[in-house]
Amino acid sequence: MANESNGTEQASLTRGERVRAAARTLRTPRTASWVADETGVSVKTAQKYLEQLVEDNVLQKIEQGEQTLYCVDQLMATYREVAALQREHDREELTTAAESIRSKITDWKASYDVETPGELRASIADLDDSDEIETRREAASEWEHLNDRLPIVRAALNEYDWAAKRDTISV
Structure with missing residues (x-):
């Protein structure tokens, strides 16, 4: 094996x-x-x-x-992830998560004077300080991850009421 x-x-x-x-x-x-x-x-x-x-x-x-x-199947995996977020978090928690993600991205844009994680990664080429290089690598990696998460959190929020109505079990 x-x-x-x-x-x-x-x-x-x-x-x-x-x-x-x-x-x-x-x-x-x-x-x-x-x-x-x-x-x-x-x-x-x-x-x-x-x-x-x-x-x-x-x-x-x-x-x-x-x-x-x-x-x-990424589409189905995304649907399952949206459903899990809706079942595990209330609307306020999802709203807070979305705000937190946007805030972190806004902070990186301002702190590093870049618009994308790719630009942040490219800025590493101009650095000599290994600690700063590692800090920027980690920030770029987390930024890429959050860019992927934000649409999923948004979808969970957009369809929250619709999903909540359909997720109840009729007796």
Whole structure:
């Protein structure tokens, strides 16, 4: 098995659990053969569980020539993330999170006199101070992360009432 560091943990999981766990991390499209190698199962077993995950809208299947590739269905993952935010946080907490994200980004723009995380990363080329370089790298990385998070928080807020009405169980 390619992932020896998790050998003990992997051994306690069933074949299906190993494939499902590996599949949920597929940001780069991979073949069933690759997943089989990573999880220590046959290609046929990997294909079986990967196809189930495609049917469950967890994975996306991509036909590329003669190859079939699988990766996380980002649209569905985003929907699940929005739903989780709506269930775990009230509207005020989500509003505060959005404000905090915008405030941090505004502060970085002002502090470093840049408009994007890419510009902040580019500014590192002009520096000699290793502490300042690391500080800017960390800020750029967090800025990129927050740029990805903000639309998800906004979506959770935009559809909060709609989701709350549909998330109640009728008895």
